[in-house]
Amino acid sequence: MIRLASFAAMILVWQAASYFADPRGLPGPAPVLLAIVDEAKSGSLFANLAVTLARVMAAFVLAMSLGSAIGYLMGRNRLADRWLDPWLVALLNLPALVIIVLAYIWAGLNEAAAIGAVAINKLPGAVVVVREGARALDPTLDEMAHVFRLPIKTRLRHIVLPQLAPYLAAATRSGLSLVWKIVLVVELLGRSNGVGFEINMAFQLFDVRLLLAYALPFVAIMLGVESFLVQPLERHASRWRGDSARRRY
Amino acid sequence: MPPAGAATLLDVDIKSKDFRSASGRPQRALENLRLTLKRGEAGAVVGPSGCGKTTLLRIVAGLEKDFSGEVALPDHGRLGVVFQEPRLLPWRTVAENLRIAAPQATSMEVEALLDALGLSAHAAHFPGELSLGLARRVALARALAIQPDLLLLDEPLVSLDAVLSLELRERVARLINETHVTTLIVTHDLGEAIALADRIFILSPRPARMAAEIRIDAPRGRMTTEAAKAIEQEARSIIASLRSQ
Ligand SMILES: Nc1ncnc2c1ncn2[C@@H]1O[C@H](COP(=O)(O)OP(=O)(O)OP(=O)(O)O)[C@@H](O)[C@H]1O
Numbered sequence A: 001m002i003r004l005a006s007f008a009a010m011i012l013v014w015q016a017a018s019y020f021a022d023p024r025g026l027p028g029p030a031p032v033l034l035a036i037v038d039e040a041k042s043g044s045l046f047a048n049l050a051v052t053l054a055r056v057m058a059a060f061v062l063a064m065s066l067g068s069a070i071g072y073l074m075g076r077n078r079l080a081d082r083w084l085d086p087w088l089v090a091l092l093n094l095p096a097l098v099i100i101v102l103a104y105i106w107a108g109l110n111e112a113a114a115i116g117a118v119a120i121n122k123l124p125g126a127v128v129v130v131r132e133g134a135r136a137l138d139p140t141l142d143e144m145a146h147v148f149r150l151p152i153k154t155r156l157r158h159i160v161l162p163q164l165a166p167y168l169a170a171a172t173r174s175g176l177s178l179v180w181k182i183v184l185v186v187e188l189l190g191r192s193n194g195v196g197f198e199i200n201m202a203f204q205l206f207d208v209r210l211l212l213a214y215a216l217p218f219v220a221i222m223l224g225v226e227s228f229l230v231q232p233l234e235r236h237a238s239r240w241r242g243d244s245a246r247r248r249y
Numbered sequence B: 001m002p003p004a005g006a007a008t009l010l011d012v013d014i015k016s017k018d019f020r021s022a023s024g025r026p027q028r029a030l031e032n033l034r035l036t037l038k039r040g041e042a043g044a045v046v047g048p049s050g051c052g053k054t055t056l057l058r059i060v061a062g063l064e065k066d067f068s069g070e071v072a073l074p075d076h077g078r079l080g081v082v083f084q085e086p087r088l089l090p091w092r093t094v095a096e097n098l099r100i101a102a103p104q105a106t107s108m109e110v111e112a113l114l115d116a117l118g119l120s121a122h123a124a125h126f127p128g129e130l131s132l133g134l135a136r137r138v139a140l141a142r143a144l145a146i147q148p149d150l151l152l153l154d155e156p157l158v159s160l161d162a163v164l165s166l167e168l169r170e171r172v173a174r175l176i177n178e179t180h181v182t183t184l185i186v187t188h189d190l191g192e193a194i195a196l197a198d199r200i201f202i203l204s205p206r207p208a209r210m211a212a213e214i215r216i217d218a219p220r221g222r223m224t225t226e227a228a229k230a231i232e233q234e235a236r237s238i239i240a241s242l243r244s245q
C-alpha cells in the first residue's frame, strides 16, 4: 500500500516538474505514455526489450554460476583464496568501460563479446558475496555430513545451498540492477538493437520522450522480476525461520 | 548377550592425543586408552567433565585424525552419531532431517521410529520450533534411522527432565536389546551407564586414561536392583580413589 502511494507521489512530482520545465527537456507522463504506445504498436518496443532482456539474463546467469563456483571455492579453500584474491581485486577495480572496449577490440563487435563483457563486470561482485557465504558455512554441520557419509549431491542441496541462499539472493539483487545498466552501455557502444541502442538514437535526436519510452518499461520489467521472482523465492527459502526468536541447535 | 567369542567390532587403541593451546604449547587430552567392544555390545564411557570423553568419541567417528594410535572399525560400517549438540538441519523438518540422513529408510520405518521416540506430533516441525530435549530425541532418531553398525552417543539424555530422561533411558535400553546395535555411550551419569551398558569404562581426569573397566554380566532389563547397587558402589569407590590421587 505504502509502496503504491510512494509510486503515485513520484508520478505527481514528475507531472509537476514537467509543467514548469521545457517540454523537450522533460516531457510529462502523458506524452511519454503516448510514445510507449506508439513504439509498442510498431512492434519495435517489444523486439528491443526482448533482445535486451535476453542479454541481461544470459550475462547474469553466466556471471552468477561462474561467480558462485569461484566464490565457493575461495571460501572453502585457503590456497585457492590466496591465489585468486589478487585477480579478484584487479577485476573489482577495472572500470566497466575498459572491460567493454577491450572485449569489443579483442573479440570483435559481436554478441559473445557483448555478453561476455557484461558477465565479467558482474563476476567479481558475485564472487565476493558468495565467498563471504562460504566462509560462514557451519563446520558442525559439515562434520555431521561427514560421519553420516552424505553424498556430495545431498550436501550441496540440503546443507550448503540453504546456508548460501541469503548470500545468493543478495548477489542476485545487486547483480540484476548492475547487469542491466551495463548491458545498455554495451548496446550503445557496439550493438545495433536493444534498449541501449534505441537510447543512443534518442540521444542523437535529442528526444527525451523516446528515451523515457524505452527506459521506463525496462525498469518496470526489472521491478517485476524483483518482486514476483526474487522476493517470493527468498520467502520460500527462509520459511523455516519462525516469527519468534529462532533457536539454533 | 552376544554369543561367546563374537567378533570384535570396535578396537580403539590411543597412545596419545594432544591439543595445541592458544599459546602454542601442546596439551594432552588422552593418554594410553584402550577399549574394545564386541558386536552387539554396549559400552559406556564415564568420566568427569572436561576429561576428554567427547574427544574420544570424535576420534572413533573419524573426525580427529591428528592423534597417535589406532582405531579399528568394520570396513564400510555405517556409523550413527548423536553429537553433544543435536546438529539438525534447521531449514528441514524433523521428518526430512531423518530422510536426508537415511534415504534408504521407508516412510513406514521413519514413522515407526518417530513414534517410538514420542516424536510423531513433531514430524512436520522445523528444529527451531522444538525444545532442546525434543531436538536431542530427533538427533537420536536420525542416528537410529540409518540402521548403524556402530552407534556413538555423546551424553544423549542430558537436558531432559528426570522423568523423561528415565523413560528415554528405558527406550534406548530396549532398542539396544532388540536391534543388537553395537553402542558406545559417553556420559557423566553413572546411573545411565549402569542401566545401558554391558561394559563401563571409567576414565581418569584429564588427560584421560583408562582407570577401570567394569563388566556387567546381566545388563539392562535383566539386572536386579541389588546387582545395580553393587556395581554402583564399586564404580563410586574407583572414582573416589581417582579423586584422592
Ligand atoms: N579443539 C580443541 N582445542 C583445544 N583444546 C580442546 C579442543 N577440544 C577439546 N579440548 C580440550 O580437551 C579436553 C577434553 O575435552 P572434551 O570435550 O573431550 O571433554 P568432555 O569429557 O567431553 O567434557 P564434557 O563432559 O564437558 O562434555 C578439555 O580440557 C578441552 O578444553
Ligand SMILES: [Mg+2]
Pocket: B053, B054, B055, B084, B154
Ligand atoms: Mg563432551
